[in-house]
Amino acid sequence: MEAVNSEEVAMIQIEGITKQYRERRTIPRTPDHTKFNETVTVLDDITISIEKGTFFCLVGPSGCGKSTLLRIIAGFDSPTRGRVTIDGMEITSPSPEHIFVFQEDGLYPWLTVHENMEIGAKRIEDPVNRATAIEEYLEMVGLAGFESHYPHQLSGGMRRRAEVARALIASPKVLFMDEPFGALDFATRLQMREEMLNAHAMFPMTILFITHDIDEALQIGDQVVVLGSRPSKVKMDIKLHQPHPRDIASPELAELRREIYYQLGLHTAL
């Protein structure tokens, strides 16, 4: 099935992205002691191509520029060198077709769940259709009956679900998620992971997902890219074809896991 597409240009092309910035803090950062006004290279010549419909996972040590790279791909940040194209169009600004779920809470706390959903559903012009769609999406993420609640009245997991629903109702071609479940407890995280896989199977979209959890990436990713520490280069770019649900303890995945740990400078996979 992939033989047909492999001839064509990939949907998302990340071509030689380099990101540098001038250190503006007068107090040096602890990990690498960058001095004031020094040029810091965060991303160093990153080239990746991502096929349409891929569940793409980006892993790497903290501070390596994963979030910066994702923000550049989504058009929220601009690279120092290189370019990103999605469907052949160069990315220069954010677009309603490329929805970003940020690491921190992005629901508007002064709007109810329903009103937040309306922001995502603004492309549906007919008010009746819009209301029906909102109802459906909220039911899908298990939030039926919470329409008139405010975000602060929901648990952390419910807030994340509402935010994912708000992103999905915009029917994006690309969904960006920057460690979306990092703040959740373990069980909720596993559940959300599964729900994201289901959503990916149900909607025709490409997902770009950041995580620092290597097991999570191996569990859900069709393509896993490992970035090294700053200045970050692509250390590994792996395609996974194992069907879901995957057994993380299978010899193949265990070997990959060891390899990723090795690449990140952790010699024993604990």
Add this chain to the structure above:
Amino acid sequence: MKRQFQKINRKASMFMEPFWAIIIMVLLWQAVVWTGAIPAYSLPSPAAVAQGLWELTSSGRLFKSVVASLFRVTWGYYLAALTAIPLGLVMGTIPVVRRTLNPLIQFLRPISPLAWIPLALIWFGIGDPPAIFLIFLSCFFPMTLFTMSGVASIRPTFIRVAENFGLSRREKYLRIILPAALPEIVTGLRVTLGTAWLVIVAAEMIAVKSGLGFLILDARNSLRMDYVVAGMVVIGLIGLLLDLLMQRMERLPAVIWKRLER
């Protein structure tokens, strides 16, 4: 039965809490007057003040003064809100405007509105306009700064999400920026309403022949200290009422979310 009685008792004592300090103050005041240490012309007794309050009320003079003062405060306050909030929004969203105007505002802000009295009289003559102008001045700068800092402290994620979903500039201002800054704007409105009420009394002592400020000044000139204190009591009560009203506003869902955010 006994437990129920205790519960009612506890509720009653909770209800009384805000009044104890006031009651004790009035009792002490009465005691000082009884000792005769301070002559009645420099400190009227609570009873005399109550009598004065009754006279002012029944003659209708008090009501007219309150209306006159509130009228001026309302005008100055609304004029300030209508200009300061949009200006604060613009300053908060456009860094160039903020950097240009902020020094000027910071320079004008610490000048007491009372220092403007001579100029206000020359510019606006006698009557309501100079008093309204002083109220406007006392509210305008703090309101601008509260609104500006409210906008400047909006979490960048909120703006990014709005850009991501393709909200128009209008929608961005009305649905995101204004509501996000509203809690601080309301705090600004509450603080400045207090300031306005503080300034009106002084303003009415110079330019006009009505209002609570004039009432006090006039009573002093005719040595009616009971009227002076009665005027002070009314000013305090109305200030308290206005603040309670603004506290109500702070509990609206559109405002309280910021305090409930985790």
